[in-house]
Amino acid sequence: MSTPLLQVKNLSTSFNVDSGEVRAVNGISFNLDKGKVLGIVGESGSGKSVTAYSIMRILVEPGKITGGQILFNGQDIVQFSKKQMREFRGKRISIIFQDPMTSLNPVYTIGNQLRECILLHTDRNREQANARALEMLQLVGVNEPEKRLKQYPHELSGGMRQRVMIAMALACEPDILIADEPTTALDVTIQAQILELMQELQKKLGMAIIMITHDLGVIADMCDEIIVMYAGRVCERGTADEIFYNPRHEYTKGLLRSIPRLDTNHARLIPIAGSPVDLTNMPKGCAFASRCDQCMKICLESLPEELQINDSHIASCWMNVKQVYMEAEKEGAV
Amino acid sequence: MLKYTVKRILLAIVTILIISAITFFAMNAIPGGPFSKEKAPDPAVQAVLEARYNLDKPVGQQFILYMQNLLHGDFGVSLKTGREIATVISEKFAVSARLGGMAAGFAIIVGLVLGSIAALCRNHWPDRLIIFLTTLFVSVPSFILATMLLLIFALQLKWVGVFSTSNPNYVLPVISLMLYPMSYITRLTKSSMLDVLGQDYIRTARAKGVRESLIIFKHALRNALIPVITYVGPMIAGILTGSMVIETVFTIGGLGTEFVHSINNQDYPMIMATTIFLAVLMVVATLVSDLIYKLVDPKINFD
Ligand SMILES: Nc1ncnc2c1ncn2[C@@H]1O[C@H](COP(=O)(O)OP(=O)(O)O)[C@@H](O)[C@H]1O
Ligand code: SF4
Ligand SMILES: [Mg+2]
Numbered sequence: 001m002s003t004p005l006l007q008v009k010n011l012s013t014s015f016n017v018d019s020g021e022v023r024a025v026n027g028i029s030f031n032l033d034k035g036k037v038l039g040i041v042g043e044s045g046s047g048k049s050v051t052a053y054s055i056m057r058i059l060v061e062p063g064k065i066t067g068g069q070i071l072f073n074g075q076d077i078v079q080f081s082k083k084q085m086r087e088f089r090g091k092r093i094s095i096i097f098q099d100p101m102t103s104l105n106p107v108y109t110i111g112n113q114l115r116e117c118i119l120l121h122t123d124r125n126r127e128q129a130n131a132r133a134l135e136m137l138q139l140v141g142v143n144e145p146e147k148r149l150k151q152y153p154h155e156l157s158g159g160m161r162q163r164v165m166i167a168m169a170l171a172c173e174p175d176i177l178i179a180d181e182p183t184t185a186l187d188v189t190i191q192a193q194i195l196e197l198m199q200e201l202q203k204k205l206g207m208a209i210i211m212i213t214h215d216l217g218v219i220a221d222m223c224d225e226i227i228v229m230y231a232g233r234v235c236e237r238g239t240a241d242e243i244f245y246n247p248r249h250e251y252t253k254g255l256l257r258s259i260p261r262l263d264t265n266h267a268r269l270i271p272i273a274g275s276p277v278d279l280t281n282m283p284k285g286c287a288f289a290s291r292c293d294q295c296m297k298i299c300l301e302s303l304p305e306e307l308q309i310n311d312s313h314i315a316s317c318w319m320n321v322k323q324v325y326m327e328a329e330k331e332g333a334v
Numbered sequence: 335m336l337k338y339t340v341k342r343i344l345l346a347i348v349t350i351l352i353i354s355a356i357t358f359f360a361m362n363a364i365p366g367g368p369f370s371k372e373k374a375p376d377p378a379v380q381a382v383l384e385a386r387y388n389l390d391k392p393v394g395q396q397f398i399l400y401m402q403n404l405l406h407g408d409f410g411v412s413l414k415t416g417r418e419i420a421t422v423i424s425e426k427f428a429v430s431a432r433l434g435g436m437a438a439g440f441a442i443i444v445g446l447v448l449g450s451i452a453a454l455c456r457n458h459w460p461d462r463l464i465i466f467l468t469t470l471f472v473s474v475p476s477f478i479l480a481t482m483l484l485l486i487f488a489l490q491l492k493w494v495g496v497f498s499t500s501n502p503n504y505v506l507p508v509i510s511l512m513l514y515p516m517s518y519i520t521r522l523t524k525s526s527m528l529d530v531l532g533q534d535y536i537r538t539a540r541a542k543g544v545r546e547s548l549i550i551f552k553h554a555l556r557n558a559l560i561p562v563i564t565y566v567g568p569m570i571a572g573i574l575t576g577s578m579v580i581e582t583v584f585t586i587g588g589l590g591t592e593f594v595h596s597i598n599n600q601d602y603p604m605i606m607a608t609t610i611f612l613a614v615l616m617v618v619a620t621l622v623s624d625l626i627y628k629l630v631d632p633k634i635n636f637d
Pocket of ligand 1 (some may be wrong): 047048063
């Protein structure tokens, strides 16, 4: 097997604040192959954005990667110098953000901001960069692209701005596009359009995508693999089918109960009760224990072990271990 | 933009008219007159003088006469010295503008640089030092600062000469005049810069691989300038028209000094002319700063 395009190994990221160390990401690992779409799902505050910013190395003070590796084609980005990192960002991995209204600089034209990254990472001259910017705007389906180049961000709608962000992120043909809740701030109809656009571009350009969302429903039919995150850890990882139809972590089950679905006849949506755990003071057992209906004694005492359910499916929940025991008991092995 | 500018100019004219009227009636309401302090002028002479300058007419009529002359570009002559007021003002303003221009220029440049440094070194010693000094300069009155500077650098250390008409050394007056606006701009720039550096588009720029210096000077500074510009316009006008305090401490005969003298002397046409001149300057500076604002911030749409 060839090495994956991106390997995140045991990544930890913390914020040192007055009240202590906020452990936003606690040793997460995953791989991303060339041209694949990986979904990262979790409630707000589960560490999705911090994971993305760690990969881009755009964390702001006091955020700091405290451990682990991020291997891109086998090279550890965590060890990159500032200069190496500058040449890497926007060229090999790009990111688009949640709020397109505030993510573009209000005092520069769309054209200026598009050209900027093209001029930075390619040896095109100004004129060629402008041509490329125009081509990108057409690609992402912005109407009247020539006019848009001369406009300022406030003259565009939210959906248009997100398209511009996508154009900017893809202008230098990155290998990976990280989309951090790209549709959360948009109207529902616009959301669908943007998701469709991303799928279309992925087929056309073949880049890998890390699709971050708090809404499982959003990414159901676009991801090759899904990671469910809680309190900066990976709870469960599997194909979209496995996560949707055979969830093996109580948190994943909770998330599924909280989204509208067509295939089951849930009369109503059930949000997960309780509030997320205090990241400065993590419990020694399962981080989800205080909100889990199935919580057992062992859950409070030790971290759930990662259980391989099949080749593509893993989950870290004591329920799985219990099940294995019960099945074994039935067969008289224990 | 044009519509807006025209509207602003019309408004400015109304403002200046109102200021003129208030000044005119207020100065006439004060007891005494331009000739009353003279050593017992002959009543006959005083009557002739008053008739000559229309001072014997009702105040309302005087005002209308004055404004009519003004529209013809006639500021009148000083009742004290008999000189053409237009000449006096242009002469004195040249001095004030020179002093003020230098002070404003340095205040803006130094203020922007120090403010940016403070923002970038937040909570480290350069920031702490800058904030300490600017707090000091903002809170100590300028006449104390000016006097101290004069005592230390001119009289004690003798590094620079005292200002005199034969030896116009602007160093100390410029420093005294610039410290307050410079400090104010520094603090404004710092807070505005910190605010901007936390914005999402800065994160976008970083994610694109833009180098740190360009993030500051291209992406952040222009946004950070927006609130600073609103302060700078009126500040420049204030400084250009001459700080009476600084001019007095350094005995610089500028417009500020002239203004004070004219009030003491109840030199009516002189008071009017300086007031109107200052008002026009202030209004123009505010207008210009609004227009610059528009250039820097594309979101501002005046029409
Ligand atoms: N600048 C910061 N300072 C302190 N803590 C932070 C900061 N940014 C994020 N965190 C912490 O990291 C946790 C995860 O944040 P984030 O990755 O943004 O969550 P999400 O999954 O919603 O994207 C948050 O709950 C917060 O406590
Ligand atoms: S480990 Fe225990 S507490 Fe945690 S999710 Fe599974 S059952 Fe619930
Ligand atoms: Mg987030």
